[in-house]
Amino acid sequence: MTHTPHPTGYAGHLLPRGEKDPSRRALLAAPLALGVLSACDRFATAQPAPPPVAPLRSIAPFPIGSAVMSGQFDDPAWVALAREQVSQLTPEWEMKMEYILQSPGRMTFDAPDRIAAVCAAEGVRLHGHALIWYSQGEQAFAGLEGRAFAAAFDRYIAEVAGRYRGKVISWDVVNEPIAEDGNGLRDHHWSRALGADGYMIRAFEQAKAADPDAILFLNDYNLENNPVKGATFLRTVERLLKAGAPIGGLGTQSHLDIEIPAGQITAFMRELGAFGLPVHVSELDASLRRERRGDFRSRPQRLEQQQARVVELAEAFMALPAAQRFAFTAWGLRDSDSWLRRDDKDDGKDQPLLFDDAGRAKPLTAAVAGVFGRG
Ligand code: G3I
Numbered sequence: 001m002t003h004t005p006h007p008t009g010y011a012g013h014l015l016p017r018g019e020k021d022p023s024r025r026a027l028l029a030a031p032l033a034l035g036v037l038s039a040c041d042r043f044a045t046a047q048p049a050p051p052p053v054a055p056l057r058s059i060a061p062f063p064i065g066s067a068v069m070s071g072q073f074d075d076p077a078w079v080a081l082a083r084e085q086v087s088q089l090t091p092e093w094e095m096k097m098e099y100i101l102q103s104p105g106r107m108t109f110d111a112p113d114r115i116a117a118v119c120a121a122e123g124v125r126l127h128g129h130a131l132i133w134y135s136q137g138e139q140a141f142a143g144l145e146g147r148a149f150a151a152a153f154d155r156y157i158a159e160v161a162g163r164y165r166g167k168v169i170s171w172d173v174v175n176e177p178i179a180e181d182g183n184g185l186r187d188h189h190w191s192r193a194l195g196a197d198g199y200m201i202r203a204f205e206q207a208k209a210a211d212p213d214a215i216l217f218l219n220d221y222n223l224e225n226n227p228v229k230g231a232t233f234l235r236t237v238e239r240l241l242k243a244g245a246p247i248g249g250l251g252t253q254s255h256l257d258i259e260i261p262a263g264q265i266t267a268f269m270r271e272l273g274a275f276g277l278p279v280h281v282s283e284l285d286a287s288l289r290r291e292r293r294g295d296f297r298s299r300p301q302r303l304e305q306q307q308a309r310v311v312e313l314a315e316a317f318m319a320l321p322a323a324q325r326f327a328f329t330a331w332g333l334r335d336s337d338s339w340l341r342r343d344d345k346d347d348g349k350d351q352p353l354l355f356d357d358a359g360r361a362k363p364l365t366a367a368v369a370g371v372f373g374r375g
Helices: 024-045 070-074 078-085 108-120 146-163 189-196 198-210 229-240 264-273 300-316 363-372
Strands: 064-069 090-093 125-133 170-175 215-220 249-252 279-286 325-330
Touching: 064 070, 064 078, 070 078, 070 108, 078 170, 078 198, 090 108, 108 125, 125 198, 125 279, 125 325, 146 189, 146 198, 146 249, 170 198, 189 198, 198 215, 198 229, 215 229, 215 279, 229 264, 249 264, 264 279, 279 300, 300 325, 300 363
Parallel strands: 064 090, 064 325, 090 125, 125 170, 170 215, 215 249, 249 279, 279 325
Antiparallel strands: none
8 A cells, every 4th residue: 555645844834835824814714715605606506504603612611623634734624624623633544553654664754743743833632543453553563473573562652652742642542442243352463462452451551651641542433333342342441441451541433323223322421431531532423325225214314313313422422521521523524524435335425524525514513513512
């Protein structure tokens, strides 16, 4: 897999290098400009006027986050929306092994360094994602066994978490440990070399040593959608904590299945909060796609389901004690930024995120803002 590394360096702001750095006022006028354009666009396409919604970061009593790719800093519309709406960013893929270990024998940090530098320059929190993930690293660690494997595992975490010490507030130390169907743990190169729980305990210990101040998260998906998987995650957290793993936070990705029964999200969030640790809604999106044949739901019906589940998630998160509400992060800003609009199943019509393709608020945005505004 070849990557075209993003240009190194940054303008010290969310703006592309070399571009005259307009005053913040001028840049923040961008949404106004977008508003004027969309007004014309609206008449032309007779779209319903998006509801006026105050910036989520100014309404919510906790950080609002988004996934980011370094190339998005070169998109003034993305920059304007991000500045207006979020106070935390998560690298969508450039702080993972697939990027950092893309060249055998060396580590590539240009893109994650740019993200870290922009967050520092903009006073935006940075959530590191992800140190150890079942789906990456097998090729890079191939041929290593026993003590050599363990040493390389430790070295990778020390290098990466050490590099961003003081730059990230937190890490997804282990991502997606639970089996897809929720029955037990995943089996992969990390668990086979270091043990089913062993690799996780080791990863958290190494991350703690490398960055003692970072909040260290265990992060997984489908925990609300699949109660069996959610229960296995909770049992795993309990077991790892008992074993002394320095887990400091719990991440539920919340890639929501909008057809799950009402109440399932609330029930899981309540049990997740019972550990008393910070909780991160870490990757919210709620696809409208028809994933199966014979799905005859109308678009309005799917939009209604989507809003009901996302509002339930927002309410369940709001119900946590304030000290446990780490951040509410969407897996992208605009629908068109979503990974779901980049995969082979995309029909170009999915609307999984909180802002539309033009960066405008949607009825969904207003509904979520209404929940967060309850203070
Ligand atoms: O930008 C490069 C492009 O220049 C290159 O031509 C192309 C082909 O190699 O790759 C492009 O980078 C891709 C990147 O997404 C941006 O599209 C990477 O190959 C691809 O691996 C990467 O996929 C990411 C995936 O995690 C794997 O890291 C997705 O963006 C990202 O949304 C997804 O996020 C995961 C979370 O980390 C964990 N939870 C599930 C979530 C969704 O799968």
